[in-house]
Amino acid sequence: MDPSKLELLFERQMKLMEMFVNQQTGPASPSSNPNHTMLTSVDRIVNSISQFNFDPDANVTFDTWYQRYEDLFTVDLASQDDAWKVRVLLRKLGPAEYERYCNLILPQKPRDKCFDDTIKLLREHSGDHSSLFSTRYRCLKLTMNENDDFLTHVGTVNRECERFRLRSLTDDQFKALILICSLQSPRFTDIRTRLLNQLEQNPKLTLHDIADEYQRLINLQKDIHLVESTPSRSSDIHALRKSKNLSSSTPDPPTFSNVPRKSTHTRPTSQNTAKRTPPSVSRFVQRLRYIFT
Numbered sequence: 001m002d003p004s005k006l007e008l009l010f011e012r013q014m015k016l017m018e019m020f021v022n023q024q025t026g027p028a029s030p031s032s033n034p035n036h037t038m039l040t041s042v043d044r045i046v047n048s049i050s051q052f053n054f055d056p057d058a059n060v061t062f063d064t065w066y067q068r069y070e071d072l073f074t075v076d077l078a079s080q081d082d083a084w085k086v087r088v089l090l091r092k093l094g095p096a097e098y099e100r101y102c103n104l105i106l107p108q109k110p111r112d113k114c115f116d117d118t119i120k121l122l123r124e125h126s127g128d129h130s131s132l133f134s135t136r137y138r139c140l141k142l143t144m145n146e147n148d149d150f151l152t153h154v155g156t157v158n159r160e161c162e163r164f165r166l167r168s169l170t171d172d173q174f175k176a177l178i179l180i181c182s183l184q185s186p187r188f189t190d191i192r193t194r195l196l197n198q199l200e201q202n203p204k205l206t207l208h209d210i211a212d213e214y215q216r217l218i219n220l221q222k223d224i225h226l227v228e229s230t231p232s233r234s235s236d237i238h239a240l241r242k243s244k245n246l247s248s249s250t251p252d253p254p255t256f257s258n259v260p261r262k263s264t265h266t267r268p269t270s271q272n273t274a275k276r277t278p279p280s281v282s283r284f285v286q287r288l289r290y291i292f293t
Helices: 003-025 034-047 062-076 082-091 095-104 115-125 132-140 150-163 171-181 186-201 207-229 234-249 270-276 283-292
Strands: none
Touching: 062 082, 062 115, 082 115, 095 115, 132 150, 132 171, 132 186, 171 186, 171 207, 186 207
16 A cells, blocks of 8 residues: 555544544533532422312311322432422422411421421311211211212222221220210211210210210200299299388388377277278378388
């Protein structure tokens, strides 16, 4: 090969090698920057979190919502500081939920609460406030409609049975639950309300306790009816008060000490007195006439 051509070929190879080296050692592109990649990943995670709107009737509580995204905050975003996670969490609250939370923690600000305290407060005020009896009663009354999806209904049954707390249910609690559920008539409204209140205060209520409470309520109702059926003595009391008022307002009749005696006048007989005193004359007038005659 011609030496001149060989030299030209060598120069071209050297230029290609220089270009290749420059490309490898040149400034890094934004896409190859690790920090940029991490920020992009964090933004993607935050954008995947949906907004929380409290709806207890549809079983959309903070517990059910946070259960879906808990791993994102505790695992994927674990490297972020506490204040940053609080800001992200509150940004995902609906307008009404955020305003209610801010009003509840006044005079403190949302930034004054750590992440764990924020989660705790949201669970307390935007959680499921149903009583244990209500939860268990709804579970026993579950039915599947004709248009419901079977697998969806299976999931609903599984969820409600877990909320039923079957593992912690004792024999006495189950018996009390069945007994109270059987009181369907409007006649048992009072005793049903009283027993539900007792069961809420004492989850370990037994059938013996329920029987005692029922008897106590029956006795109380009898006492109330007894008081209502007793004849009222208000008319007698009113008459007595009126008589006392009349006697206090009437001046005392004159006595024998301050009335001059008439020695020449003889006292008439009772027959003559009765003739002179008509029946319509008051008792006070009769006494005066008796004294002065």
